[in-house]
Amino acid sequence: MNRTIPFIVVAAFALTPLAAQAQVTVNLTGTVNEQCALGIPDLVVLNLMDLTGPDGRLTAELLSATPKVQTDIPNAWCNMPSTLKIEAAPLSQAVAPGYNTPAGFSRLLTFDAVLEGWPAEIRHRPLLGSAASTTSANTPHAHDLTLSIASLQTLNADGASEAAGLVVEAGAYSTEIVISVGAQ
Amino acid sequence: MIRPSSLPAFGTIQEKPVKTPLICALALGAAAIAGGSSAQDSAALQTVSEVTARCSALTGGATLDLGELADIDGFTKTVFDGPDSSTAVPGYWCNAPAEVTLAATPLLNQDVSTVADPGFTTRIDYLASLAWRDFSAVNDTADGNPTIQETAEANIGDIVVTVSDPRASGRLVAGPYEGAVTITIRLP
Numbered sequence: 001m002n003r004t005i006p007f008i009v010v011a012a013f014a015l016t017p018l019a020a021q022a023q024v025t026v027n028l029t030g031t032v033n034e035q036c037a038l039g040i041p042d043l044v045v046l047n048l049m050d051l052t053g054p055d056g057r058l059t060a061e062l063l064s065a066t067p068k069v070q071t072d073i074p075n076a077w078c079n080m081p082s083t084l085k086i087e088a089a090p091l092s093q094a095v096a097p098g099y100n101t102p103a104g105f106s107r108l109l110t111f112d113a114v115l116e117g118w119p120a121e122i123r124h125r126p127l128l129g130s131a132a133s134t135t136s137a138n139t140p141h142a143h144d145l146t147l148s149i150a151s152l153q154t155l156n157a158d159g160a161s162e163a164a165g166l167v168v169e170a171g172a173y174s175t176e177i178v179i180s181v182g183a184q
Numbered sequence: 185m186i187r188p189s190s191l192p193a194f195g196t197i198q199e200k201p202v203k204t205p206l207i208c209a210l211a212l213g214a215a216a217i218a219g220g221s222s223a224q225d226s227a228a229l230q231t232v233s234e235v236t237a238r239c240s241a242l243t244g245g246a247t248l249d250l251g252e253l254a255d256i257d258g259f260t261k262t263v264f265d266g267p268d269s270s271t272a273v274p275g276y277w278c279n280a281p282a283e284v285t286l287a288a289t290p291l292l293n294q295d296v297s298t299v300a301d302p303g304f305t306t307r308i309d310y311l312a313s314l315a316w317r318d319f320s321a322v323n324d325t326a327d328g329n330p331t332i333q334e335t336a337e338a339n340i341g342d343i344v345v346t347v348s349d350p351r352a353s354g355r356l357v358a359g360p361y362e363g364a365v366t367i368t369i370r371l372p
Contacts, residue, residue: 021370022242026270026345028363030250030291030308032356035258079258079304080358140304140357142258 036082036181038145039075046071046149046177048091051109056167058109058152065112067148073179076117077142081184084118084145086177087132090159091152093171106154106166113177117145125151126175128159136184147179237280237371246270248347253291253308258355260308269346272367276316277340285368286323287330288312291350295359305354310347312365317341325363326351334372343367 046069053059062068076084091109101107108128115122118141124133154166251265293306309326317339323331345365 021368022239023366023368024242024272024343025245025367026272026365027245027247028250028291028347028365029247030253030264030266030361032254032293032358032361033252034358035254037256037258075257077258077303077355079254079355139300140355141301142303142355 032079034078034080034183036078036183037075038073038179038181041071041073041147043069043071046147048149048152048173051152051173052168057165058154058168062152065151067114067150068152070146070148073117073145073147075142076145076181077140078137078181078183079140081136081138082141082181083134083136083184084115084122084179084181085132085134086113086115086122086124086147086179088113088124088126088177089175090126090128090155091173091175093169094174095171097169097171101157101169104167105169106156106163107169107171108155108157108159109168109173110153110155110162111149112151114148114150115145115179116148117143127155127161138184145179147177235279237278239278239282239369239371240276242273242276242367242369244273246272246345250291250347253350253361254356260350260352260356262350264310264347264350268348269344271342272345273343275340276343276369277338278335278369278371279338280371281335281337282339282369283332283334283372284314284316284319284321285330285332285370286312286314286321286365287368288323288325288347288365289363290325291361291363293357293359294362296357299357303354304357305352306357306359308350308352308356308361308363310351310363311349313346313348314367315344315346323365 048062048068051058051062091111093107096107110125110127113124118135119137120135122133122135153162153164154168155161156163248268248270249266250268253260255261291308291310296306299306309324312323312325314321319335319339321331321333345367347365
């Protein structure tokens, strides 16, 4: 005899109650290194032409505050607080004569090298042994720079002070102007 | 085998209804109840069970070091230098459709919060992508809102997070940057 005995079995799997939601986080890190850059100047040689007039002294044009020459330095930037610096020596003869500077003459010339484009401009007027001139930006800064040369003047024989009205000795004159930018 | 006491002892037959208030765990299989004179007997059992919808534990996380973020001109690189993907959770499963929320925050400079020069920025936006077997989602930090999607079915597989397409509105201010991609999974 077959009998069927129905059994209804309810099996409840006892599980840990599920949390309302679960979360995981992937953290991202990276860095931006401190950087400064200067673009290539439009002119790398600033030609002042003949410095003197018929009287052998600096021309009125070169003595004036009107820039004689200027050049742009594009894409100057720093991504952190920075210091912009300009350094230069007086204009001097490429080949100095074998004698001391005679009285009434000068073979050293100063000038205003004005650098604009940073929050404050720099005006550097070199003497022999003078320190560089600087200006600062307290936040990241980007701007084209403009360098202008004006207001030339003769220096005394030791190059330590200006002496107006001296006759400029003959010869080729030159100097190097160095512009740099970096972290404060 | 667990045998409630209300049942008759084996080997006896009683013609009476069996009242069995029974809730217990039993091994599946035919329970042969020895009958009286017949050579064999059988009993049919019906089983009913329920499996709770659930997901495995979502633990761990990772850190992706994306490396140097700026190019030589100070702008954000178009491709991250460092590893850009991470297996956030290997072998993750949900035994029912689930709601997945993907929320990414932009990479922000941790030392500088604001910058005066409009040519600079302290923020990098990017795309965060999630892949979970055949399910995927994307979140753009520039949108400012999380991405919420539901899976079509139960799912099992590695959850992989990938970041890409870095963008910034200017040169990047120097310093350390941090962001995060958060994945939230819940059963509706």
